[in-house]
Amino acid sequence: MDGCRWDYEEMVLEDQEPGVMYVNAPTIHFVPCKNYKIDPEQYSCPLYKTSVRAGTLSTTGHSTNFVLAIEMDTNKPKDHWVLRGAALLTMLND
Template sequence: RFYPLPEIVFLPQQIIQTRHTCPDEEQGEIMHYECPLYRTPQRAGILLSTGLSTNFVTTVSLPTKRTSSHWVTRGVAMLCQMDD
């Protein structure tokens, strides 16, 4: 049910709106899933005025060979910590 991922270090940088594609993406083989990252397994929290939960941190773009709907249907999310 849970799979460990390597640690991720977030480095702040300016977001540039132009999208660069690699040769694999041009052929449609690699897609990206905008995976939500939560602090704890409990996804519910106090809703902010933005409509996001206080437990929500950010989204992480993960390369995949499946469509985003495949992962959304399965409720895939990343967690900062597990409840033991």
């Protein structure tokens, strides 16, 4: 996770600890369902292939580095996480 961390007690996104760049994301279990409705209180956290986050635009208008958005619970406004660049990463380029 970049720009955020997961609070395992409250089960919500939280701000990073000072001096910590990246933390492990919680285990995410995907369950397919019909007629899923997005909760407007959740943050659509982007998942990227690499920490660079750059890529070329595909025909869908998304970066080729973008995988999908994952709805995550939070107690803060979505804009808070957008301004922090909160995202999930599959690997680091360090």
